[in-house]
Amino acid sequence: MSALTAYDIDPNTITIKGTHFIGGQRVNGAGQPLDVRRPSDGQVYGYIPCATADEVDAAVENAAQAFKQSGWATMPPRDRMKILRRWADLIDADVEALAPLEAVGSTRPLVDVKAWDIPFTAEGIRFYAEFADKMGGDVAATSSDKLGLIIAEPYGVIGAISPWNLPLVMGSWKVAPALAAGNAVVLKPSELTPFSMVRLAELAITAGIPAGIFNVIQGLGHEAGDALVRHPKIAKVTFTGSTRTGSAIMAACAQSGPKPVTLELGGKSPQVVFDDIKDVDKVAATIARAITLNAGQVCVAGSRLIVQAGIADTLIARVTTIFQSLRAGPTWDSTATLPPIISAKQFDDIDAIVKRTLTGGAELITGSGRADGPSSGAYYTPTILSGVNQTTEAVREELFGPVLTVQTFTDEDEAYALANDTQYGLAAGIFTSDLERAMRGMRRLEAGTVWINRYGRSHDFILPTGGYKRSGIGKDLGRQAFEANLKFKTALIEF
Numbered sequence: 001m002s003a004l005t006a007y008d009i010d011p012n013t014i015t016i017k018g019t020h021f022i023g024g025q026r027v028n029g030a031g032q033p034l035d036v037r038r039p040s041d042g043q044v045y046g047y048i049p050c051a052t053a054d055e056v057d058a059a060v061e062n063a064a065q066a067f068k069q070s071g072w073a074t075m076p077p078r079d080r081m082k083i084l085r086r087w088a089d090l091i092d093a094d095v096e097a098l099a100p101l102e103a104v105g106s107t108r109p110l111v112d113v114k115a116w117d118i119p120f121t122a123e124g125i126r127f128y129a130e131f132a133d134k135m136g137g138d139v140a141a142t143s144s145d146k147l148g149l150i151i152a153e154p155y156g157v158i159g160a161i162s163p164w165n166l167p168l169v170m171g172s173w174k175v176a177p178a179l180a181a182g183n184a185v186v187l188k189p190s191e192l193t194p195f196s197m198v199r200l201a202e203l204a205i206t207a208g209i210p211a212g213i214f215n216v217i218q219g220l221g222h223e224a225g226d227a228l229v230r231h232p233k234i235a236k237v238t239f240t241g242s243t244r245t246g247s248a249i250m251a252a253c254a255q256s257g258p259k260p261v262t263l264e265l266g267g268k269s270p271q272v273v274f275d276d277i278k279d280v281d282k283v284a285a286t287i288a289r290a291i292t293l294n295a296g297q298v299c300v301a302g303s304r305l306i307v308q309a310g311i312a313d314t315l316i317a318r319v320t321t322i323f324q325s326l327r328a329g330p331t332w333d334s335t336a337t338l339p340p341i342i343s344a345k346q347f348d349d350i351d352a353i354v355k356r357t358l359t360g361g362a363e364l365i366t367g368s369g370r371a372d373g374p375s376s377g378a379y380y381t382p383t384i385l386s387g388v389n390q391t392t393e394a395v396r397e398e399l400f401g402p403v404l405t406v407q408t409f410t411d412e413d414e415a416y417a418l419a420n421d422t423q424y425g426l427a428a429g430i431f432t433s434d435l436e437r438a439m440r441g442m443r444r445l446e447a448g449t450v451w452i453n454r455y456g457r458s459h460d461f462i463l464p465t466g467g468y469k470r471s472g473i474g475k476d477l478g479r480q481a482f483e484a485n486l487k488f489k490t491a492l493i494e495f
Contacts, residue, residue, distance in 0.1 A: 008111075008333065009110065011330070014104045016045060016046030017195075018047045018048040018218070019218070020216060021201040021215060022058065022059045023212050024211025028049060030055070031051050031055060032050045033047045034218075034220070035047050038105060039377060040104070040330030040331050041374065042344065045105065048219070049218060050220055050224060051219040052223075056219075056224055056227040057227070057231065059217045060157060060159075060215075060234060061233065063213065063215050064156065064233045066184050066213050067183070067184040070211075070212065072179075072182060076133075077132040077182075078133040081130065081132040081180070084125055084128065084179060084180060084209075085125075085126055086208060087125055087204050088122040088126045090203045090206055090207055091122040092118065094199070094203060095114055098199055098200075099113045099118060101196050101199060102117060102196040105194075106164065106165075106166075107297055107340055109336065109339055110331055110332050117166065117168050121169055124172050124173065124176055125172060125176045127176075127461040128180040128481075129180055131180050131479070137150045137151040138150040140490075142492070145494065147492070147495070148493075149490070149493070150489070151488065151491060152181075152487075152488055153487055153488075154182035155183055155236045156235040157185070157235055158183045158184070158186070158237070158238060159188075159228045159229050159237045160174035160175060160186070160187040161187070161225050161229070161249070162190065163299075164189075165294060165297045165298060165299070165342070165400075167196050168196050170240050171187060171196075171197045173240075174476075175187060175214060177481040177484070178485045180482060184213045186215045186228060187201075187214070187217070188225050188228055189218070191218065194218050201214050201215070221245060226252060229249050229252045229256070231256075236484075237249060237259060240263075241265065243470045246265040262472075262475070262476070264466055264474075264476055265426075265470060265471050266424055266470065267424050268398050268423075268424040269427040270302070270305075270418070270428050271305050271306065271431070271455060272419055272445075273287070273311065274311075274430075274437065275311040276432055276433045276437075277431050280314055283315065283431050286429075289455070290456060291404045292323070292338065295338060296402035296403060297400050297401065300427040300457075301400075302455050303404060305404055305405065305406045306408075306409060307408055308409055308410070309409065309410055312406070312408045316365065320365055328371040328372065328373035328374060328379035330374060330377065338382065339379075341379065342378075344378050346378070347378035347401075349399075351369060354383060354394065354403060356393055357385055357393055362394070362405075364384075364385060366382070366384050367381040367384060367402075368381060369381055380401050380402055382403075383404065385403065386405075386407075389407070392405070412437065412441070412444075415441075416444045420444075422469075423469055425447045425448060425468030425469040426466075426467035426468075426471035427447050427451070428450050430450065430451070431453055438452045438453070447471075448475075461478070462477075462479065463478055464478030464480045465478075
């Protein structure tokens with residue numbers, strides 16, 4: 001499939017407008033322009049204006065004025081719910097325009113964006129729309145001559161920074177609960193995938209969300225992002241990304257506030273497999289997908305296989321076969337099963353860790369290096385490394401690529417000792433036919449999410465996501481994400 005006409009879409013036909021979105025309209029910006037490359041072929045296909053500190057200030061001030069004057073926070077909550085639901089409907093209806101915009105500029109295959117990312121984004125907004133008129137304050141238990149009230153109020157302006165790996169989905173996780181709670185939002189998407197959230201903001205205006213309630217600024221994290229989180233009118237910050245950047249944001253919020261933060265950070269998630277599993281092929285397929293989905297560029301990627309010794313050889317052989325069957329190709333090719341790494345730099349970082357791990361004595365079962373296929377773009381071959389231990393770099397560090405390490409165990413104590421011996425605690429999986437063993441494992445694994453006999457999220461938005469240890473603070477999704485966008489006031493009335 002070398003001819004461009006054989007692909008699902010021609011990426012060169014995608015119209016890109018690199019702008020901020022402030023006060024209900026696109027703003028060109030005066031900052032230094034930054035080229036944006038397509039991960040699938042490395043070609044520059046657009047640019048963004050990098051917001052200056054003054055432009056960040058203007059976006060936040062605009063949001064603060066909208067919060068005070070638009071009536072968004074004070075309107076009947078059910079009216080806010082209706083507007084958010086209308087926004088979700090517009091997103092669903094915009095799939096033919098929005099999906100190519102998202103896919104061409106990211107690592108997300110076009111077929112997946114249409115089938116999963118956009119419906120998931122719209123349905124998540126609907127989920128939080130329903131919270132608008134169903135959760136608020138409370139009446140406290142006090143003596144009969146007093147009335148104690150716990151009053152829920154929006155913070156004001158929320159500063160949000162979203163990642164590049166699932167731009168629409170992860171961006172909506174930040175924006176939807178904040179808007180449903182009555183806040184205004186200023187979002188900075190990743191400079192690597194900056195365009196689709198601006199389109200979402202345009203649709204928000206069409207739906208009836210007041211101008212200024214959802215602003216988008218473009219730029220680099222250490223410039224625009226830092227100015228955003230430090231702004232005195234940003235009342236709360238929410239971020240998804242690396243642990244290092246999350247720590248820097250937390251420090252900035254302490255210095256400029258203090259102000260609350262929600263941080264979903266890195267992961268090095270284990271998949272623990274016991275030898276009583278009934279369907280080896282099904283488990284192998286789940287394990288493979290957990291680390292090759294989006295080419296391993298998922299924060300909850302199941303990057304550590306911890307398997308009971310008696311079944312290890314059989315399971316690894318099945319996973320290896322699946323890895324070797326994947327075919328690299330651009331996001332606009334529906335026949336490809338392995339998307340690109342986001343950038344050449346990220347590719348080099350992954351490859352360097354794999355090479356150092358091999359030099360340190362690990363065994364290469366399959367993979368390593370550039371995948372066969374496209375002549376341009378950064379495609380990493382799905383890789384399995386064995387002969388590793390807890391000091392091995394590939395076991396300890398988040399690679400954010402399709403690299404699986406394998407360790408074996410003999411009993412439960414050893415399995416969970418290996419699984420928990422990490423600085424991260426974002427997610428984990430258990431595969432077993434023994435219900436009691438699964439329940440013990442659920443308790444013993446030190447992770448914010450534990451999947452049993454599956455690996456990956458469902459459409460159950462009520463289930464929160466967020467990590468233990470250095471994987472973050474607070475939760476996205478669930479009731480918890482909505483409540484995190486509210487501050488609570490106590491009132492005590494004496495009769």
